[in-house]
Amino acid sequence: DSGVTQTPKHLITATGQRVTLRCSPRSGDLSVYWYQQSLDQGLQFLIQYYNGEERAKGNILERFSAQQFPDLHSELNLSSLELGDSALYFCASSGQGDNSPLHFGNGTRLTVT
Amino acid sequence: AQKVTQAQTEISVVEKEDVTLDCVYETRDTTYYLFWYKQPPSGELVFLIRRNSFDEQNEISGRYSWNFQKSTSSFNFTITASQVVDSAVYFCALSEVGLGAQKLVFGQGTRLTINP
Numbered sequence: 001d002s003g004v005t006q007t008p009k010h011l012i013t014a015t016g017q018r019v020t021l022r023c024s025p026r027s028g029d030l031s032v033y034w035y036q037q038s039l040d041q042g043l044q045f046l047i048q049y050y051n052g053e054e055r056a057k058g059n060i061l062e063r064f065s066a067q068q069f070p071d072l073h074s075e076l077n078l079s080s081l082e083l084g085d086s087a088l089y090f091c092a093s094s095g096q097g098d099n100s101p102l103h104f105g106n107g108t109r110l111t112v113t
Numbered sequence: 114a115q116k117v118t119q120a121q122t123e124i125s126v127v128e129k130e131d132v133t134l135d136c137v138y139e140t141r142d143t144t145y146y147l148f149w150y151k152q153p154p155s156g157e158l159v160f161l162i163r164r165n166s167f168d169e170q171n172e173i174s175g176r177y178s179w180n181f182q183k184s185t186s187s188f189n190f191t192i193t194a195s196q197v198v199d200s201a202v203y204f205c206a207l208s209e210v211g212l213g214a215q216k217l218v219f220g221q222g223t224r225l226t227i228n229p
Binding site: 002094 | 150157158160206215218221
């Protein structure tokens with residue numbers, strides 16, 4: 001168990017809808033990361049937050065947004081969903097310092113129909 | 114741009130065989146980190162090892178060993194005496210370092226099947 005908790009485990013929704021994925025980092029970790037794993041794109045970095053502030057951005061679509069709250073949990077909001085957004089979304093957390101490894105949650109599997 | 118290549122898409126071996134998973138990376142950074150992650154059939158990503166670019170010592174952890182060669186930009190992973198439980202998809206990843214940001218660039222993964 002990595003200590004990173006993601007909810008829900010599975011999500012099925014229709015095109016055009018909006019969903020929110022939730023992540024609780026490991027105790028003491030200030031950084032939260034979101035990754036998308038799809039069959040065609042593989043594992044891709046979306047965004048990183050550190051102690052409530054956005055720290056780095058990757059290939060995140062404008063329809064997607066994230067935030068980290070004062071209690072350090074994070075939410076990834078996906079809107080105007082398309083079939084191609086179907087993927088496994090991972091959250092990870094790490095401690096302070098550039099050399100801290102990322103510990104991933106079990107992921108949320110999103111299916112857009 | 115950073116890139117990680119895992120040329121082996123799938124590998125299948127019989128239990129107790131040794132198997133090596135290849136990883137080649139590209140980066141212009143002088144300081145970087147390399148990682149291996151395991152994704153078993155249950156889907157989670159499990160951290161295996163992290164290596165920084167200044168440490169070229171090979172590492173062994175039980176049946177797992179890693180060979181980092183900066184000269185060839187490779188970070189290969191060997192499983193000795195493989196077991197069925199080693200069946201998983203293995204990802205190699207590269208991280209640029211700086212300003213507290215850590216973006217992992219993953220390879221496409223190698224699906225390893227260990228047959229009894």
